[in-house]
Amino acid sequence: MQPKKKAILLALCISILLMLAKFVAYFITQSNAILTDAAESIVNVLASGFAFYSIYLTTMPKDENHPYGHGKVEFFSAFLEGTLITIAGLIIIFKSGYDLIYPKQITNLFEGAAIIGVTGFVNMIVGYYLINAGKKHRSITLEADGKHLLTDAVTSAGLVVGVILIKLTEIYWLDGVISILLGIYIIYNGYKLTRRSVGGLMDESNIDLVKDIIAILQHNRKDPWIDVHNLRAQQYGADLHIDCHFTLPYYFDLNQVHYEISAIDKLINGEAHHKTELFIHADPCLPACCNYCKMKECHVRQEPFRAEIEWTIENATKNQKHFDQ
Template identity: 30%
Template sequence: MVGEKTKLKQQTARLSIISNSLLVLLKLIVGFYAGAVSIISEAAHSAVDLIASVVAFYAVKKSGQPPDGNHAYGHGKFENLSGAAEALLIVVAAVWIIYEAADKFNAAQAPAYLEYGIVIMLVSIIVNYWVSGRLLKVAHETESQALEADALHLQADIWTSAGVLLGLVIIKVTGWAWVDPAIAVIVAVIVFKAGYDMTIKSVRQLTDVSLPPEEEKLIIDILTRHSAVIAFHRLRTRRSGSYRLVDMHLVLDKNMHLDMAHAVCDQLEAEIKAELGLCDVIIHIEPCDYHEGFGHCPIPGSRNIRRQLF
């Protein structure tokens, strides 16, 4: 099952590489031929998407490898690292676009052969709409953060391409040369915003922020409705690529047989994985009188379940 998901992620990431390569080439040719900085800025944006696609491809390939002696928790963090790398590339591209646009403002001249630019922008919008939809679908199916980041980049490219398309049409109708660099600056702002958002998300993932409250609540609900669970504490959660890592201390009846306690843990792990998907769940078992404050062991099934903070 995991191997099939890894293969699907790699195939989808490869599709993004192919589409971005073609768009970069076409936009560069048309941009320099027409002398339109807005189209060239879009080529730079697509080039960033291409690099991001390559990074995402190798990230999902690496993250799909099983744990080894140096990576006991697996290689999921490679997907998180790819997000950080993509964020940096996006910011660099935004700065470069603004630099080119500012230089163009000083000697604004209406681009030639605008029809070619309009056609390539339409092609870019159609291709990116289809590829980003495919990426997002697979990202949700496999819970791949690398593919999700790649899909969001392409969706941003759709809007920037639409902006450039609108600018080219305006120049075609009015002859206003300043619209070309102005559209390029707007593109840069959108690109920079995408880079900023991705940076924040990457930092949170790399610093092991807890799972969202709604996901932790699902775990707590599973624990509290189980008749054998007396209390639990030290619930800790985080993400590593597509995997969720969960560990906790579970308080059970001190007279419970070991094989029964093991069966309870197996059942809880199965229910958590059924709710959240790919998980690595570690449960530390403690007898009910291990900590002070219980006084006596509650009767199993009495619903006297507590979440302790220690």
């Protein structure tokens, strides 16, 4: 089975088992705080189910209707997961507020805390596993699901401490207060996940990623590569699409231009951490480029080389040759 599918299927099966365990803990305690954790587990199951479907789509090859592949669905999956987390947090807060006004009896807290503690520990292990798998296979869906499970593990840990505190102090209204605090924490994490996914869906620039690409080009710069500008990057799941303009000597024939562009393609795919598809537009050099062009034996040079203009995110992403700046 494909590694990403295997990872998310494992997370889905474990989420179902943990959800059942948490509801058992709620039924034996009637604790609103434990119900909070159990309700979030429903979100875990729904999110993991959709994540599995989105990863199934991302493994499909490109087709006529999806020439860039199906990777964008991973951002939608993360958006859905963040939305579900936020909704769960809101429901938890409203339910806890109601129970503060109309409290109910709580029993078997130690037993319930033990069950929640075990489920939290399992979620922590699975969460780290998914995050590492997501980074390895460049899957925002796996990372999102892993971070969600880590959030669940943190709330479970806080819940165990709170339940033990309630049992020791016999201050039972703390049950509702703890639930509200956990609900706020859940909403915050849902917002962060949703914000990242919306950025991906809107093709928000990944500044760190663009900086890495520019640094690779600058470090391996060749004399015919006079300048690069209008560099843009879009991420589709694990794949990265880059388009840019490269200024080359105007007297190069098509074979030489193709050779230089192929060298750039091999460089990016050999050193970058993403599988990258490049669309490079070749621009001819102009006399104003001569002062920063390093071509040693140029028969059309009109002024001597003075200094190299270092490629940075400030100049490589602008849609103009460097001498226009």
